[in-house]
Amino acid sequence: MKKRTYTVALAGNANVGKSVIFNQLTGGNQIIGNWPGKTVEKAEGFIEQEGIKIRVVDLPGIYSLSTYSEEEIVSREFIAKEKPDLVINVVDASNLERNLFFTLQLIELESPLIIALNQYDILESKGLSIDFEKLSRLLGVPVIPTIAVRNKGLRELFEQSKEMLEKGVKKTKPIPYGKEVEVRIEALAQEINKKIHTTYPARFVAIKLLENDSLIKKEVKDDNIITLAEKFKKELKNIHGETPETIIISERYAVASRIAESVIEKKGKARLNIRDNIDKIALNKVTGYILLIGLLLLTFYGVFKFGSYFSDLLTNWFESFKPTFMQLPFSLTTNKILWNGIMEGIIAGIGIVLPYIAPFYLILALLEDSGYLARIAFLTDNVMHKLGLHGKAFMPLIEGFGCNVPAVLGTRIMERDRDRFLAAILATLVPCSARTVIILGLVAAFLGPIYAIIIYALDFILIYIVGRILNRYIKGTPSGLIMEMPPYRKPVTKIILKQTWIRLKDFVYIAFPIIIVANVIMEVFSELHWVTPVANFLKPLMTDWLGLPPLAGITFLFGILRKELTLVMLATLYHTTNFAAVLTPREIFVFGFVTMIYIPCVATIAALKREFGWKRATYVTIGEFLGAIALGGILNQILKLFMR
Amino acid sequence: MRKVVTLIQLREGTKAKVISFALGRGGGFGARFGRGMGQAFARRLQEMGIIPGSTIEVIRNTPVGPVEVSVMGTHLAIGRSIASRIYVEKL
Numbered sequence: 096m097k098k099r100t101y102t103v104a105l106a107g108n109a110n111v112g113k114s115v116i117f118n119q120l121t122g123g124n125q126i127i128g129n130w131p132g133k134t135v136e137k138a139e140g141f142i143e144q145e146g147i148k149i150r151v152v153d154l155p156g157i158y159s160l161s162t163y164s165e166e167e168i169v170s171r172e173f174i175a176k177e178k179p180d181l182v183i184n185v186v187d188a189s190n191l192e193r194n195l196f197f198t199l200q201l202i203e204l205e206s207p208l209i210i211a212l213n214q215y216d217i218l219e220s221k222g223l224s225i226d227f228e229k230l231s232r233l234l235g236v237p238v239i240p241t242i243a244v245r246n247k248g249l250r251e252l253f254e255q256s257k258e259m260l261e262k263g264v265k266k267t268k269p270i271p272y273g274k275e276v277e278v279r280i281e282a283l284a285q286e287i288n289k290k291i292h293t294t295y296p297a298r299f300v301a302i303k304l305l306e307n308d309s310l311i312k313k314e315v316k317d318d319n320i321i322t323l324a325e326k327f328k329k330e331l332k333n334i335h336g337e338t339p340e341t342i343i344i345s346e347r348y349a350v351a352s353r354i355a356e357s358v359i360e361k362k363g364k365a366r367l368n369i370r371d372n373i374d375k376i377a378l379n380k381v382t383g384y385i386l387l388i389g390l391l392l393l394t395f396y397g398v399f400k401f402g403s404y405f406s407d408l409l410t411n412w413f414e415s416f417k418p419t420f421m422q423l424p425f426s427l428t429t430n431k432i433l434w435n436g437i438m439e440g441i442i443a444g445i446g447i448v449l450p451y452i453a454p455f456y457l458i459l460a461l462l463e464d465s466g467y468l469a470r471i472a473f474l475t476d477n478v479m480h481k482l483g484l485h486g487k488a489f490m491p492l493i494e495g496f497g498c499n500v501p502a503v504l505g506t507r508i509m510e511r512d513r514d515r516f517l518a519a520i521l522a523t524l525v526p527c528s529a530r531t532v533i534i535l536g537l538v539a540a541f542l543g544p545i546y547a548i549i550i551y552a553l554d555f556i557l558i559y560i561v562g563r564i565l566n567r568y569i570k571g572t573p574s575g576l577i578m579e580m581p582p583y584r585k586p587v588t589k590i591i592l593k594q595t596w597i598r599l600k601d602f603v604y605i606a607f608p609i610i611i612v613a614n615v616i617m618e619v620f621s622e623l624h625w626v627t628p629v630a631n632f633l634k635p636l637m638t639d640w641l642g643l644p645p646l647a648g649i650t651f652l653f654g655i656l657r658k659e660l661t662l663v664m665l666a667t668l669y670h671t672t673n674f675a676a677v678l679t680p681r682e683i684f685v686f687g688f689v690t691m692i693y694i695p696c697v698a699t700i701a702a703l704k705r706e707f708g709w710k711r712a713t714y715v716t717i718g719e720f721l722g723a724i725a726l727g728g729i730l731n732q733i734l735k736l737f738m739r
Numbered sequence: 740m741r742k743v744v745t746l747i748q749l750r751e752g753t754k755a756k757v758i759s760f761a762l763g764r765g766g767g768f769g770a771r772f773g774r775g776m777g778q779a780f781a782r783r784l785q786e787m788g789i790i791p792g793s794t795i796e797v798i799r800n801t802p803v804g805p806v807e808v809s810v811m812g813t814h815l816a817i818g819r820s821i822a823s824r825i826y827v828e829k830l
Contacts, residue, residue, distance in 0.1 A: 159786040192811045193788060307778075337791060344785045345792060352811070380801040473816050476805045485818050486805065575776065576805055576818030577783060 100148045101260045102177065106170060106201065107185035108194050109156030110581050112213045114138075115243040115590070116185055117153040120253065125153055137169065147257055152179065158193075160200045161308060164510050168310070174206050175295050180260055182206040183252070188225055188240065189217040189582075191359065195351035198234065199270060205296045207264035211252050212240040217582065224362040233354050235267040244587045269298060272346045275334055279327040280305065283320070291317050305331070305339045370582050377470050387474055390467075394458050395551075399535045399544055402451035406536060410446035410672050413438070432618050435667060440614035443663035444607050447536050447672065452528040452602060453595070459497050460594035464586040468493060469578065476576050482559065483566030484509070485576035488518040495525030497598055499695050502527075503702040516707055517565050520715055523695040523703070524558045526551065529606075529658035530691050537662055538687040541675045550687050557692065557726070606657050613653050613660055617667050626668070636724070641689065642731040643682055654690060656697055661690050681738040685731045693723030746806055746817070746825040749797045754830045757793050760784065761824035776824045787815055789825065 105113045114125040121140030138153040154173060155166035174182060184201055186194040201208055212227055231238040237255055241248030271277045283301035287293065293300050293314060303311040304324040315321060328339045335342050376382045420434050462468050468490060476486030487508055495502030502522035506515045526534065539547035620626055626649065630637075633648030641647075646668045654661035665686075669677045678686070694716050695703070703712035743758055760781040776784075788811040789795065798814060799807035806822040808815050817825070 158783075161782060161786065190811075190813050193813060196786070196788075340782060341785060341791055344782075345790045348788065348790060348793075348811075374799075378799055378804070378807070380803045383804075469816075473804055473807070476816070476818055477803055480818070480820070486816065575780065575821035576816060577780075577787060577821060578805075578816045579787070580807065580814040580816050 100150055101181070102150045102152065102179040103181045103183060103256060103260075104152045104154055104174060104179040105183050105185055106154045106174065106197075107156060108158055108187060108190075108197055109579065111156065111185045111187040111190075111194065112243045113153055113156060113185045116183070116211060116213065116241070116249065116252075117151060118593075119243055119246055119249050121151050123151075123153075137173065142253070145257065147260065149256075149260070158197060160197075160204060161303075161306065165507055171204075174201070174204055175299075178206075180207065181256055181264060182208050183211055183256065184208055184236075185211045185213050187217075188212045188215045189221060189223075191225065191355040192348070192352045195354055196348055198236075199347055199350060202234070202236070202267050202269055203296075203299045203302060205266060205269075205299070207259070208236045208267060209252070209256055209259060210234070210236055210238045211243075211248070212238055213243050215240045215248070216242045216245070217584075219362075222361060222363045224360050226358045226360060230354070230358045233358070234270075235265075244584075244590055270350055272343070272350075275331065276305075276342060276346060279331065283324060283327060286320055286323060287315070290320060291315065302343065306343050307338075307340055373583055374470075377467070378473055383470075383474050387471060394455075395548070396544065398451060398454045398458065398531070399539050399547070401454045402532075402535055403540050405450035406446055406540075409450065410442060413442040413446055428622055432615065432622065435621075435670065436615035436618035437611060439618075439667050440611035440663065443614070443659075443666055443672075444610050447662060447666070448529075448532050448602070448606075448610075448659050451532045451535050453599060455528050455531060456497060456595045456598045457591065459493075459598075460591045461586055462493070464584060464591060464594070466581045466583045469581050472576075472578060473580065478559075481566075482517070482521070482562030483569075484514055484518055484521075484562070487576055487578055488514065488521075491518060492522055492525050495522040495527060496531070497528055498601070499523050499525065499527045499699040500702045503699060503706055506706070513569055516711065517562070517569055519703060519706065520565060521558050521562055523699055523715060523719065524554065524561065524692060526554055526691055527658065528602075529696070532659055533662045533690050534687050537665075537674055537683055541678075541683055542680055546684060547687075550684070550691060553688065554691050606659065609657050610660060610663055613656060614663065614667055617649075617653070617664060621668070640728040640731070641724070642685055642735065643689075644678070647682075647686055651689070651693065654696070655694065658690060658696055661686075681731070681734050684734065684738070685727055688730055689723050689727035692719065692726065694720045741828050743826050743828055746795075746797070746808070746822040746827050747800070747819060749800060749806075749827065749829065751797055751800050754794060754796045755827040756830055757789055757791050757795060758826040758828050759791055760826070776821055780821065784817075784821075784825070788813075789815070789817075794830065795827070 105117055107113055117123055117125050117138065117140060121142055123138065123140035125138050137155065140151050142149040142151060152173065154170040157164070157167045157170050159167060160171045161167060173179070182201060184198050186198060198210065212225065218225065225240070227238040227240055237259070239248055239252045239255055241252055243249065272280065280298060280301045283304065284297040287297040287300050295311070300311055300315065304315065304320070305328060307328070312321065331339045331342055377386055417434060420438065421430055423430050423433070425433070471493065472486040472489045475489045479485050479488050488506070490508065491502045491505035494505050499522055502525060503519045506518040506522060509515045509518055534547045534550055538550055626646070629649055630645035634645045637643045637645050637648040647665070649668065650661040650664035653664045665674065666672050671677065674683065700712055700716050703715055746755070749755055760776060762776065762778060762781055793810065796809045797806065798809050805816040805818050808817065
């Protein structure tokens with residue numbers, strides 16, 4: 096007999112540790128970090144042990160089951176329509192009130208529930224503890240305390256969940272609102288039960304109708320029910336003098352805080368509040384920006400130093416195999432293809448790319464997990480407003496420094512379509528790790544770090560200008576910032592390393608094969624003498640306008656696949672990694688600049704297409720291509736005046 | 740008589756009671772004063788704990804960044820334009 100697969104969903108507020116629990120339970124590879132809005136799309140993984148098969152779905156973090164953002168709709172519909180066998184509600188123990196606000200809604204949705212009371216260590220560091228047995232009684236839901244980052248309590252969570260799945264889950268009883276509201280909810284729910292059939296439970300529909308939920312209204316359709324709801328809303332407004340939305344939200348919060356107060360116990364002293372002390376500096380209007388710029392420069396310099404040191408070491412070591420290789424008993428052409436195609440590809444991947452992106456990803460993970468990323472969003476909110484965005488947009492943009500693909504997907508944390516598209520366009524201009532490799536490995540290494548910084552500065556200015564222009568011409572009203580500031584967390588080594596590895600793995604498994612295959616194709620072309628005709632065709636644009644050698648045009652073509660390829664190809668075409676010998680300083684500078692902006696790679700174009708459709712993806716691609724050629728040319732003409 | 744101001748006018752360290760929101764059409768911000776934040780945004784604020792009647796404390800308020808408030812035991816960063824559309828009463 097085939098065993099049944101159970102479905103379990105992880106749901107809860109943003110930044111409470113759902114993805115950490117997901118990774119620990121399933122051995123999955125969800126990107127995690129200490130900032131709200133990382134998981135923008137549901138992820139799936141499987142647990143198969145002790146005779147049970149479970150599909151685990153990690154839902155995006157949300158604060159409510161209303162329809163304010165796309166994530167909320169995704170999560171709500173998943174829970175209501177796919178009806179998972181169990182919902183693990185991950186609750187931040189150190190922030191019980193706000194989290195219970197969401198738990199109460201899950202109970203209203205009548206989902207079979209278990210609570211993982213996570214980040215229990217942070218609660219304890221505040222000198223508090225929670226009587227979780229009492230909490231469980233009050234809510235009618237099992238509660239398991241966990242510290243997911245240290246893998247504590249997850250065994251118990253799994254065992255309890257397993258038991259619930261196998262034995263069936265008791266339906267939880269909803270917690271009543273104040274009398275005036277409750278009477279009306281019940282009356283409306285009865286009417287709904289009698290007259291129509293909905294995917295959502297009747298009581299939930301009744302509450303949402305009173306809360307003025309437009310999607311639910313559309314689903315109900317029945318005019319009598321809508322009229323009745325409108326009548327009740329008016330009555331409530333007359334009694335309380337507030338909108339029914341406000342009444343229901345504040346009553347729900349009242350229940351949440353009553354429960355929270357009755358289960359939280361004071362236990363010993365609170366440890367020193369480091370958060371306030373760090374924030375006094377990190378968010379200060381002067382020191383905050385100094386710290387931010389200092390950290391960015393330090394990151395840049397650290398990655399460059401580390402990268403160039405290991406890059407030299409590794410390439411030299413690899414090059415020492417060349418003589419032996421050339422003596423292999425094949426024809427000279429085969430040997431050349433083997434060495435120049437395959438080996439040079441491997442050397443470039445390991446020697447030129449890896450030394451820069453590995454430390455870069457490590458620092459990115461540290462920034463994410465410590466909670467500093469949210470501070471960057473705070474500090475940049477005002478600048479972002481000038482671009483018609485708000486501080487939250489900075490988080491996908493920062494993600495873009497790693498790779499533009501998750502950055503484009505990550506723009507989903509923006510609430511409106513207009514903001515998303517704007518942020519996504521800017522994200523494609525953010526220097527991703529591949530471009531960082533080129534800037535550090537070529538410009539910084541052969542011209543000096545200051546030139547690399549100039550290219551970065553030019554890029555940031557460009558992002559700013561493009562943002563301002565787009566803000567004027569893309570229609571729609573922008574929205575403001577509202578973001579929960581996460582506490583600082585001491586990064587856990589194991590998690591940081593795992594995070595770094597998840598990102599590196601993408602490079603090793605996806606980029607590496609592309610680099611090697613492209614390199615082999617290039618070498619075959621070169622042996623067939625096809626390179627020169629193509630180069631000559633590109634010559635007017637490359638040489639006359641951009642001031643680059645014609646061969647650079649070919650590297651740009653390959654660069655569409657992966658940006659690293661431009662540098663790798665350059666090495667292949669010139670048979671050297673000492674670029675100063677074959678390129679003039681001006682050529683290096685213009686090459687770096689054009690590579691930085693000349694179009695996102697295919698993967699980014701695909702991500703744009705997926706998120707915004709072909710039409711808008713094509714606009715962005717063509718626009719950036721033309722922009723890069725135009726700006727690169729102008730830069731070249733200016734540099735001609737004082738640079739060789 | 741109670742004195743109602745907008746959140747943006749409060750100094751750091753002040754406690755206040757939330758009174759109401761400037762709603763109006765759309766979700767304009769920035770220089771477009773006079774327009775409200777819109778129903779959806781008001782709803783989000785309330786779901787995050789900024790509910791008429793609730794008590795908040797201003798943690799940070801400088802002209803260069805969002806207003807940071809402490810509410811329900813957590814910190815929220817609220818953009819300046821939104822903060823200028825939240826009416827509060829100083830406590």
